[in-house]
Amino acid sequence: MTNDLTLNNGLHIPSIGFGVFQSAPEETAAAVETALAAGYRHIDTAAGYGNEREVGDGIRRTGIDRNDIVIETKVWVSDYGYDETRHAFDKSATKLGVEQIDLLILHQPMPQHFDRTIQAYRALERLLADGQVRAIGVSNFLPHHLAALREQTEVVPAINQVELHPYYTQPAVQRANADLGILTQAWSPIGGITFYPGWGEDRRSVLDDETVGRIAAAHGKSPAQVMLRWHLQRGRSVIPKSTNAQRIAQNIDVFDFVLSPDELIAIDALDRGVRGGPDPDEVDPSTWDLIIPEP
Numbered sequence: 002m003t004n005d006l007t008l009n010n011g012l013h014i015p016s017i018g019f020g021v022f023q024s025a026p027e028e029t030a031a032a033v034e035t036a037l038a039a040g041y042r043h044i045d046t047a048a049g050y051g052n053e054r055e056v057g058d059g060i061r062r063t064g065i066d067r068n069d070i071v072i073e074t075k076v077w078v079s080d081y082g083y084d085e086t087r088h089a090f091d092k093s094a095t096k097l098g099v100e101q102i103d104l105l106i107l108h109q110p111m112p113q114h115f116d117r118t119i120q121a122y123r124a125l126e127r128l129l130a131d132g133q134v135r136a137i138g139v140s141n142f143l144p145h146h147l148a149a150l151r152e153q154t155e156v157v158p159a160i161n162q163v164e165l166h167p168y169y170t171q172p173a174v175q176r177a178n179a180d181l182g183i184l185t186q187a188w189s190p191i192g193g194i195t196f197y198p199g200w201g202e203d204r205r206s207v208l209d210d211e212t213v214g215r216i217a218a219a220h221g222k223s224p225a226q227v228m229l230r231w232h233l234q235r236g237r238s239v240i241p242k243s244t245n246a247q248r249i250a251q252n253i254d255v256f257d258f259v260l261s262p263d264e265l266i267a268i269d270a271l272d273r274g275v276r277g278g279p280d281p282d283e284v285d286p287s288t289w290d291l292i293i294p295e296p
């Protein structure tokens with residue numbers, strides 16, 4: 002198995018990308034630099050994370066050819082609408098310091114304003130046709146959002162980035178993605194959402210899971226590495242986040258062992274069917290309050 006996946010429009014991306022959600026701007030450039038030095042060639046950020054500029058800085062500091070790096074970012078909901086989303090591209094590209102964005106996706110559906118979600122996606126289609134982006138997609142779309150999108154737009158999303166870790170595997174979303182030829186990309190792939198401080202009480206970290214721990218011990222790998230390998234063997238893209246150099250390196254060092262079919266099934270069976278993040282159908286209208294600043 003290699004660190005490579007092909008999207009439905011032929012674009013190749015590394016299966017392991019580097020995540021920077023909740024990475025403070027002052028830590029982000031250094032983390033991106035460390036990740037690229039460790040071998041990552043795909044960075045996932047978002048306008049809503051407030052660290053696109055630092056992602057661009059980190060990339061430039063390494064001197065690695067920009068064309069060798071897949072940059073993925075997301076349009077925030079307050080920029081949905083045709084003209085607004087085209088302008089969102091300009092804002093993100095300027096902050097990142099690039100002419101072209103490799104993968105531009107909608108951060109989440111706005112079920113109460115699906116018309117604006119559709120207009121935003123049509124703007125992505127236009128950006129794709131104009132060559133300003135190389136692939137387009139969505140995030141946090143449930144099967145009925147995908148179905149509604151497909152009815153009203155032309156281009157099948159290349160990816161759907163959703164919460165996915167052993168405690169929340171979203172089989173219906175994975176099936177819908179697969180049926181449409183959409184790559185499932187896992188956010189919080191090692192279950193960070195199960196232990197982020199301030200995201201709820203009484204939650205067990207999947208990093209401490211007994212089954213994952215047993216499998217990790219059997220392979221001489223860490224629980225995080227076992228989870229990442231499980232995603233890859235299931236055909237998913239992952240974007241683990243870390244600001245720690247050792248863990249950044251560890252999370253891409255997953256190509257020297259193979260999980261058995263029984264081990265994959267044992268990890269699949271850990272699903273509790275309870276999401277850690279917000280329900281995409283019950284988006285808190287306060288998400289509209291975040292305005293993405295001009296560069």
Ligand code: A2P
Binds near residue numbers: 189
């Ligand atoms: P840190 O940045 O201090 O490494 P996810 O991407 O699934 O949301 O997980 C991110 C969380 O997991 C962060 O809190 C990150 O903290 C931590 N983390 C990242 N890699 C590892 C690892 N290999 N082992 C343990 N924790 C990790």
